[in-house]
Amino acid sequence: MLHSASTGRVAVDATKVMIVNSGTTTLRHETGEVDLAAGQVVLLPPGRWYAGEPAGLVITTTAYIDTAFLEEQERWITQSSAPAPLVLSDSHRSDPTVLDVPSTVFPHVNASLQRLIDGERHHLPTLRRLSLAVDLLDILTRPVPEHSPEHPSVRHAMALLMNDLGRAWTMDVLADEAAISRSQLARLFTRHVGTSPAAFLRNERSRRMADLLRSSSDTVETIARRVGWTDPSHASRAFRQVHGLSPQQYRQIYRR
Numbered sequence: 001m002l003h004s005a006s007t008g009r010v011a012v013d014a015t016k017v018m019i020v021n022s023g024t025t026t027l028r029h030e031t032g033e034v035d036l037a038a039g040q041v042v043l044l045p046p047g048r049w050y051a052g053e054p055a056g057l058v059i060t061t062t063a064y065i066d067t068a069f070l071e072e073q074e075r076w077i078t079q080s081s082a083p084a085p086l087v088l089s090d091s092h093r094s095d096p097t098v099l100d101v102p103s104t105v106f107p108h109v110n111a112s113l114q115r116l117i118d119g120e121r122h123h124l125p126t127l128r129r130l131s132l133a134v135d136l137l138d139i140l141t142r143p144v145p146e147h148s149p150e151h152p153s154v155r156h157a158m159a160l161l162m163n164d165l166g167r168a169w170t171m172d173v174l175a176d177e178a179a180i181s182r183s184q185l186a187r188l189f190t191r192h193v194g195t196s197p198a199a200f201l202r203n204e205r206s207r208r209m210a211d212l213l214r215s216s217s218d219t220v221e222t223i224a225r226r227v228g229w230t231d232p233s234h235a236s237r238a239f240r241q242v243h244g245l246s247p248q249q250y251r252q253i254y255r256r
Contacts, residue, residue, distance in 0.1 A: 009049040014064035016044035017136070019110055021244045022210075023058035027051075031095055039106050041140065043097040050096070059253065061244045063116050065133050099140060102194060107203055107242045112136040114244060153180040154192045161201050165208055166228040169201060205229065206242035213251045220247045 024037045028051045029044075036042060044050055046067045052058075101109055116132040124132075157178040161169065174197055175182040189197050205227040212223045221232045224247070229235035239247050 006054070007052045009051045011047065011049040012064060013046050013067070015046050015067050016050075017063050017065060017113065018042050018044065019061040019106075019113055019244070021059040021061055021110065022250075023054060023056060025052050025054040025058045025060075027096060028053065029096060034096060034098060036098065039101060041099040041101050041109060043099070045096070057254065059243075059245065059250075061110060061113050061117070063113055063120075063136075065116075065136075069130065069133065101140075105139065105194060107199070107206075109136070109139050110244050111241045112139050114240075151188050151192055153178050153185065154188050157185060157189065157197065158193070158200070161197070162204055165201070165205050166226055168228070169197075171197065201228075202238050203242055206239050209235070209239055209247065210243060210250060213247055214254050220251070223247070 018041070020036050020038050020040050020042075022038050024035065027034050027036055027042065030048050034042075112132070112135050116129070116136055119129045119132045157174055157180075160174065160177050167173075171182050171186065175185045178185060180188075186196065189195075189200070193200060195203075208227045209223055209229075212218065212226065213220070216223060218226075220235075224230075224232055224235035227235075229238070236246050236248075239245075239250070243250055245253070
């Protein structure tokens with residue numbers, strides 16, 4: 001969803017889940033306001049009004065989840081494991097819950113929300129749609145791993161990937177460059193960064209591709225090759241998983 005102008009007050013009966021894919025916005029609500037930026041997820045309780053005031057161009061992904069279903073699922077969520085309070089069924093609650101999702105987790109949240117939206121659009125069976133909603137809640141309430149890559153081999157591997165995104169990386173090549181075994185690198189990377197080397201590389205390539213789509217007039221295929229993707233279709237799928245839009249859509253929206 002694209003926003004470039006203020007929205008009026010909107011209230012719905014369902015719980016609203018909104019991801020800020022790009023840009024910044026101020027969300028006004030009944031008791032105040034909150035500033036939101038790219039990479040944040042906001043959960044809006046039902047029956048309250050909200051209004052957005054974007055600072056320039058803002059891209060969001062939004063879904064609505066039945067509140068009765070959430071009430072059932074909240075029984076299984078322990079507050080010790082949740083990154084923020086998720087008690088959305090309180091009828092007296094009016095403030096939104098803002099989750100600062102780690103950059104390594106954000107693509108998984110976005111992909112899960114996209115699957116939930118696609119499930120509604122294609123009228124999947126009810127149990128399947130409930131399963132997709134559970135998947136989203138599971139990602140949002142999953143304990144966040146330690147994200148400081150203290151291990152020197154992990155730091156070295158991250159630097160290698162970020163300094164040469166266009167290289168045809170494989171786990172074997174990365175492990176050799178980092179002077180560590182493939183299995184140990186995969187284990188340490190997941191422990192300290194919270195995701196696999198392949199997912200980390202995809203996220204970094206997608207962010208770099210977004211920068212080039214905004215600043216360069218090169219074709220999407222050329223930009224994809226510059227960041228290391230030789231297959232345009234694969235590049236488009238990976239970019240959409242991170243940003244919620246295809247590269248072409250992202251560039252068109254930015255230019256407008």
